[in-house]
Amino acid sequence: MPSFVNKVKNTIKKYNLFSENDKVIVAVSGGADSVALLFLLFSLKEEYNLELFVAHFNHQIRGEEAEADVLFVRRIAQQLTLPFIVKKRDVPAYAKRRKLSLEEAARDLRYKFLEEAAKKKGATKIALGHNKDDQIETVLMRLLRGGGSQGLGGMSPKRIIANGANIVRPLIETSRKEILDFLKQKKIKFREDSSNRETVYLRNRVRHRLLPYLERYNPRIGQILFNTAENLREENEYLEEIAKKAFSQVSQPPTTFSKGSRQGRKVVGGKKVILSLNKLTRFHLAIQKRLLRLAIKEAKGDTRQIAYQHWQSLNGLINKNKKNLFLDLPQLRIQKEYDRIVFVKAGKGKRR
Structure with a gap:
């Protein structure tokens, strides 16, 4: 079985996520996934000749805990001598004003911040820490809400955005357990988001309740959903190309x-x-x-x-x-x- 780093390198090669001399905005919340992503890309910095920027968005949802996240990510950026970009927005107020759920509002403002950062720095890539488990949960959530082949294909490993940059997900084929094992092995600290345990959010209910329940019927349900999403995504991308023409x-x-x-x-x-x-x-x-x-x-x-x-x-x-x-x-x-x-x-x- 390939090591964590080699597995991610295989994903990078498979989807052509990076090119030589890429400027990369690395979205870092302070959690395990994004911290692992940052340290991994830093280890590949010379190999791919990457210029990295650490970007952190404060949603102003978790009070002092969120402020502590900012300080934690800032220290990591300083430790790695990387430029640090930070922004805070009142997500609850924005959600109320736009009549969006807290999750939708947070996603809107976070992606807008990352796109603005990419434009300002002339970055060609925005790297996100979504992993294999996130993909499985996303597919189940979209199935529950109702979705076609595009939605059930889950998150794309590489997606172009308005300013010509690409959103890339190098950890999309890596499990949460593999990420935690990597951090433990390297003795890298990360922050725990207390909201990840709150079942008021659909994703958390899917993660902590629905998936464990489905595993009673098939212990491999996660892998099956992941494989199905990959097949649907590939077929949808082909049909989308036909439709665009x-x-x-x-x-x-x-x-x-x-x-x-x-x-x-x-x-x-x-x-x-x-x-x-x-x-x-x-x-x-x-x-x-x-x-x-x-x-x-x-x-x-x-x-x-x-x-x-x-x-x-x-x-x-x-x-x-x-x-x-x-x-x-x-x-x-x-x-x-x-x-x-x-x-x-x-x-x-x-x-x-």
Whole structure:
């Protein structure tokens, strides 16, 4: 069995996570996973000629404990003589203002901070400490909430973001036990997040209750879920590539338009995405769904709050023989106009 370091190096090679001379933002919370990631990348620094930056985000959720995390990570950065980037934001206030769960708000602000840090430092990679167990838990959580092949494929080992940098997960094929064993062997200290034991969070309930229960039926359930996610992710990535190529065939160039009102709902100035219905329906349903998702993301900016029932409503709109129909989805209006379907970002207003 390969050592911890060699196993991670195999993952790096398999997914081409790093290139020579990469500038890397390493997200370090102070917990076992991120600390192990930092020390491992530091050990590979010369081999890959990496320039590392330690980044820490204070969510202002855990009071003095969170402040202690900042000091702990700062000391590690100083120990390794690496640049330290830190930012704090009031996540609970942001969650309340945006009507998000605490977990969603924390993720939003954390990723925004990391992307800003990457842009400021000219970094090509943002390294995160998600491990194999995190992947298994993520797949189960998405299954419970409802998800297609994209969601059930779990977290991607490598994903490009808006500014051209890549989010990379070198520990994604490494178990939590292997990480803890590595830290123990190297006598590396880390911080324990007390919130990881609180079952108010879905992930913790999945970790401490659901997975142990499922292991009664199959002790290898974690590995099976991990393998399934990998297969779904690979197939989805292939279908996504086909859909992206097909999108240029079925869409008209995006246009902009002024703010105004259409049938009682405010329309926000921005992109207007148009698809040809005749061309759209020539594709297999699996590609059609991906084309519609791409159109929604292009117009709205993301696919958040778009649930299964919304996809059913959209499918019904497309298949009706009537013309000049419209459908209001969260922050989006979809209009069927003869042989085309139009996607427009919309503000808050009366649902129809």
